[in-house]
Structure formats: C-alpha cells, structure tokens
Amino acid sequence: MVLFVPGPGSDPLTSLDPRAPLVVDTRELGRRPGSQRQVTRTVPAPAELGIEVLMVPEGAPVELDLRLEAVMEGVLLTGTARAGLVGECVRCLDPVTDEVEVDLQELFVYDDTRGAELAEDDDEVSQLHDDLLDLEPLLRDAVVLALPFQPLCTPDCPGLCPECGADLKQDPDHAHDAPIDPRWAALTELDTDQPERRTS
Numbered sequence: 001m002v003l004f005v006p007g008p009g010s011d012p013l014t015s016l017d018p019r020a021p022l023v024v025d026t027r028e029l030g031r032r033p034g035s036q037r038q039v040t041r042t043v044p045a046p047a048e049l050g051i052e053v054l055m056v057p058e059g060a061p062v063e064l065d066l067r068l069e070a071v072m073e074g075v076l077l078t079g080t081a082r083a084g085l086v087g088e089c090v091r092c093l094d095p096v097t098d099e100v101e102v103d104l105q106e107l108f109v110y111d112d113t114r115g116a117e118l119a120e121d122d123d124e125v126s127q128l129h130d131d132l133l134d135l136e137p138l139l140r141d142a143v144v145l146a147l148p149f150q151p152l153c154t155p156d157c158p159g160l161c162p163e164c165g166a167d168l169k170q171d172p173d174h175a176h177d178a179p180i181d182p183r184w185a186a187l188t189e190l191d192t193d194q195p196e197r198r199t200s
C-alpha cells in the first residue's frame with residue numbers, strides 16, 4: 001500500500017496571497033533587527049470566527065492594530081484585534097450581541113536557515129512564508145480563548161420554564177399549579193368524559 005505524502009511544495013501555507021486580508025507583508029522591515037512597522041487595518045472576518053453559540057459574523061469588520069518588529073530569527077507581532085459578536089443566550093435563546101478585544105502576540109520566524117530549525121523544534125512558533133505572515137490561525141485561537149463558553153443575555157438570565165418553555169425573563173411570576181398526582185389523573189379524565197355520572 002502506497003500512501004501519498006504531500007511534499008513541502010504542496011502545503012498551501014507556503015504560498016500566501018499578499019492581498020488576502022489576514023496576510024501581513026513584512027518585507028518593508030527588510031529583515032533588519034530592530035526595524036518596526038505599525039499596521040492598522042480593518043478586515044472582513046473569515047467564516048466561523050468564534051464558537052458555535054457566539055461568533056463574529058462572516059464579513060463583519062475586524063479592527064487590527066498591529067506592531068511588527070524585526071528580530072534576529074524573524075518578526076515579532078504584537079497588537080490587538082477587535083470585533084463585534086452575535087450569538088444566542090444558552091438559557092433563553094435570545095440573541096446576544098457582544099464585543100471582543102484580544103491581544104495578539106506571536107513570533108513568526110523566517111522560513112529558511114535558522115528560523116526553520118526553530119519552528120521545527122517549537123510548536124508555539126509560527127513561520128513566515130516569503131516574509132508574509134498569516135494572521136488567521138493566531139486570530140482564531142485568540143478569539144476562541146476570549147469567548148465565554150456559555151453566552152448569556154444577562155448574567156442572571158432565568159431561562160425558560162422547564163414545563164412549558166415560557167420565557168421567564170418576560171414573565172417573572174410565571175408558575176404552574178402543583179402537578180397533578182398521576183394516580184388521580186386517570187380519575188380526572190373520567191370526570192371530564194362523564195361529568196354527570198360520578199360514582200362516589
């Protein structure tokens with residue numbers, strides 16, 4: 001049995017599109033350690049940025065405020081990303097809107113010589129590809145980590161009535177009569193069917 005093993009040339013990450021919104025060009029730094037560049041841009045959110053119950057809508061603006069600094073091994077990226085969120089309260093299913101701001105920090109090493117060795121030894125290090133860096137994986141991880149796993153419309157949302165599904169936030173006094181004892185329920189049904197013929 002022969003397994004197809006993709007060679008380095010077929011890795012889609014090795015050819016980044018410099019015009020893609022989340023690809024940052026670092027060539028201006030000229031690989032001179034110490035040189036810096038500020039990048040401020042607003043980009044459309046990629047699909048499924050966030051978690052199932054709370055995410056940045058695809059195409060919604062993500063404000064990036066980044067600082068690139070050339071170091072010996074590559075480019076150190078620091079900065080913030082800010083975006084609006086939409087989701088659903090896990091208790092009452094009402095729409096929830098929120099905002100997320102995350103800190104970004106990552107060392108992107110050059111994809112040759114010393115940098116490549118560093119990247120191989122360390123999973124935490126990302127790689128530049130032709131001096132372009134792909135911000136998307138970093139942004140995704142940071143956003144997911146920053147989100148609450150259980151978004152709520154209000155911290156004390158009472159949720160829905162477990163018996164009838166009524167929204168308890170709209171109707172705080174909502175209550176049901178004490179549940180009927182199942183042993184009597186059968187008799188009650190008889191009563192309704194034959195109201196005039198009670199036997200006791």
Ligand SMILES: [Zn+2]
Nearest residue numbers: 089092153157
């Ligand atoms: Zn709620």
Ligand SMILES: [Zn+2]
Nearest residue numbers: 161163164166
């Ligand atoms: Zn109810």
